[in-house]
Amino acid sequence: MMLEIQALYTRYADLIDEGPLSQWPALFVEDATYKIVTRENLARGWQLALMSCDSRGAIEDRVYAIENLSMTIPRRYRHLISGFSAAPQGDAWNVAANFAVFETIEGQPTTSFAAGRYKDVVVREGGALKFKEKISICDAASIKNSLVFPL
Amino acid sequence: MTVHERKWDFNGTHRVPYWVYTDAEIYAREMKDVFARSWNYVGLEAEIPNPGDFKRTHAGETSVIVVRGKEGEINVLKNQCAHRGLEVCRQDYGTARVFQCPYHQWTYRLDGDLSGVPFMKGVDGHGGMPDDFDRKDHGLKKLKVATRHGAMFATEAEDIEPLETYLGDKMLKLFDRVFNGKPLRILGVSRQRIPANWKLMFENIKDPYHASLLHVFLVTFGLFRADNPSRTEMDSTGRHSALISRRSTNLAPNAATQQMASFHEKLELHDKRLLDIVKEFPDPATVVMQTIWPNLIVQQQANTLATRQIVPAGPDAFDLNWTFFGYADDDDAMQARRLRHANLMGPAGFVSLDDSEVMELAQRGIHVDTERAAVVEMGGRGTEDHDHIVTETAIRAFYGYYREVMGL
Numbered sequence: 213m214m215l216e217i218q219a220l221y222t223r224y225a226d227l228i229d230e231g232p233l234s235q236w237p238a239l240f241v242e243d244a245t246y247k248i249v250t251r252e253n254l255a256r257g258w259q260l261a262l263m264s265c266d267s268r269g270a271i272e273d274r275v276y277a278i279e280n281l282s283m284t285i286p287r288r289y290r291h292l293i294s295g296f297s298a299a300p301q302g303d304a305w306n307v308a309a310n311f312a313v314f315e316t317i318e319g320q321p322t323t324s325f326a327a328g329r330y331k332d333v334v335v336r337e338g339g340a341l342k343f344k345e346k347i348s349i350c351d352a353a354s355i356k357n358s359l360v361f362p363l
Numbered sequence: 364m365t366v367h368e369r370k371w372d373f374n375g376t377h378r379v380p381y382w383v384y385t386d387a388e389i390y391a392r393e394m395k396d397v398f399a400r401s402w403n404y405v406g407l408e409a410e411i412p413n414p415g416d417f418k419r420t421h422a423g424e425t426s427v428i429v430v431r432g433k434e435g436e437i438n439v440l441k442n443q444c445a446h447r448g449l450e451v452c453r454q455d456y457g458t459a460r461v462f463q464c465p466y467h468q469w470t471y472r473l474d475g476d477l478s479g480v481p482f483m484k485g486v487d488g489h490g491g492m493p494d495d496f497d498r499k500d501h502g503l504k505k506l507k508v509a510t511r512h513g514a515m516f517a518t519e520a521e522d523i524e525p526l527e528t529y530l531g532d533k534m535l536k537l538f539d540r541v542f543n544g545k546p547l548r549i550l551g552v553s554r555q556r557i558p559a560n561w562k563l564m565f566e567n568i569k570d571p572y573h574a575s576l577l578h579v580f581l582v583t584f585g586l587f588r589a590d591n592p593s594r595t596e597m598d599s600t601g602r603h604s605a606l607i608s609r610r611s612t613n614l615a616p617n618a619a620t621q622q623m624a625s626f627h628e629k630l631e632l633h634d635k636r637l638l639d640i641v642k643e644f645p646d647p648a649t650v651v652m653q654t655i656w657p658n659l660i661v662q663q664q665a666n667t668l669a670t671r672q673i674v675p676a677g678p679d680a681f682d683l684n685w686t687f688f689g690y691a692d693d694d695d696a697m698q699a700r701r702l703r704h705a706n707l708m709g710p711a712g713f714v715s716l717d718d719s720e721v722m723e724l725a726q727r728g729i730h731v732d733t734e735r736a737a738v739v740e741m742g743g744r745g746t747e748d749h750d751h752i753v754t755e756t757a758i759r760a761f762y763g764y765y766r767e768v769m770g771l
Contacts, residue, residue, distance in 0.1 A: 248711070253551040256456060259702055260551020260687050262711045266703065269633030274706075276630075281579045283717045285724065353455065354554040354682065358719045359711035 225291035252353040286318040376762035378736040384560035398423030404659035439517035441504035475503035512542035531598035546691035553685040553709035559722035561681040571752030585611035601760030602656035610649040667704035
């Protein structure tokens with residue numbers, strides 16, 4: 213089971229880092245939640261997210277905006293995901309893992325961009341594992357300029 | 364090159380020399396002549412609702428503690444021990460009975476007064492402070508404080524005018540539009556370090572010309588377009604300004620969108636709740652972006668309300684602290700709506716992401732040749748209010764006041 217869960221996360225990271233990002237929303241179920249939050253807001257009980265999607269439709273809108281509407285300096289993210297734990301809960305698994313994301317802006321050296329923890333709910337749909345809920349919790353309160361892609 | 368050699372070689376402000384964004388001495392002067400002499404926004408009272416609640420923030424570059432005292436009053440204290448200068452407060456938020464420096468445990472009350480100095484009278488007849496040492500002379504430095512309907516301001520300037528006079532009638536009215544006296548509810552904070560000069564942030568908000576071109580998202584969904592009914596207003600000094608606009612109901616392509624390289628006519632959201640805007644202010648405006656000298660932006664776009672605090676960090680960078688809020692009497696649906704609309708703003712905002720990116724490009728480009736100057740002539744060369752957004756008048760007005768304050 214753990215291997216299958218890890219494969220989902222590998223695919224998740226690959227679609228963001230290597231693309232195509234347009235296939236990334238397919239890793240979520242229809243009524244999924246995707247959020248990037250900071251530890252600071254969580255600690256204060258504040259619900260604000262840096263990105264907040266309440267449905268797969270909203271996730272698709274976010275991807276469309278990244279690819280077609282936003283003006284961004286060309287860059288690439290690189291995810292490292294480790295330290296998995298998974299606990300079954302009914303038909304789902306509560307999965308936690310650490311993430312580190314490096315950013316490479318075109319023409320500049322690679323820098324560390326974000327580190328934090330995933331608190332996710334994974335379910336099986338049509339034979340494949342998908343995210344029902346994915347919350348990326350950033351350790352730092354501050355973002356190095358712009359947050360362009362999902363974490 | 365020193366400041367006294369710097370000459371603003373133009374009459375008026377339709378040219379802005381690039382060295383105002385890069386020169387270290389200009390920057391140092393700004394800290395003294397702009398930030399230390401102005402009302403600095405330091406946060407919302409709802410962030411620190413109870414006695415002892417504090418936040419750490421900045422006024423200009425100065426680290427300050429904003430703390431609610433025993434009687435509910437707001438104190439703003441320099442975060443610097445009177446003994447050896449250490450930062451006394453090491454947390455962004457918290458609740459305290461006293462502030463104690465970790466080094467020698469000098470202890471301060473919530474109003475900044477020094478209450479305890481270990482071994483002040485010596486130990487077994489040894490040491491101790493001189494007889495004339497008076498704790499009253501060694502508190503945390505207190506800043507002057509003003510609040511307005513839940514927003515908190517502080518200044519080191521003793522002789523400054525009251526906040527209401529500082530804002531002026533026109534800007535006060537717009538400020539009170541969002542800060543209308545209703546209790547606020549904090550939804551959260553976002554922070555980003557933008558690698559650009561702090562003034563570029565102000566100019567960005569004072570420049571509606573870019574908004575109708577750069578922000579494809581805004582234009583596509585009619586939130587901000589060159590053909591929307593709009594106004595650009597300043598206070599009598601030119602230091603504060605506001606952009607006021609109304610959303611288009613007709614989203615068809617026309618002369619305004621024709622000139623946009625990337626207008627997307629047929630775009631439909633999968634999840635339409637992102638823009639399920641509810642009218643909540645009595646006037647017809649759907650967006651009001653107010654800039655208040657020298658460090659505050661008040662944002663109302665759709666149903667997302669936020670303050671943005673500018674904290675300068677050298678000529679080439681600033682921190683932007685966003686505080687998203689609603690009203691305490693918002694129902695659950697309104698709170699959920701505000702949180703969804705917050706997707707437009709912040710470091711990953713559908714709209715503001717474009718801005719942090721162009722500010723980085725601006726700062727990089729300016730360094731190519733700092734002896735050249737920006738051309739700021741859209742809408743003429745004057746600094747009067749305009750009833751449209753095809754203008755850079757608010758930037759010119761801002762620099763009119765800036766030149767005066769900086770003696771440039």
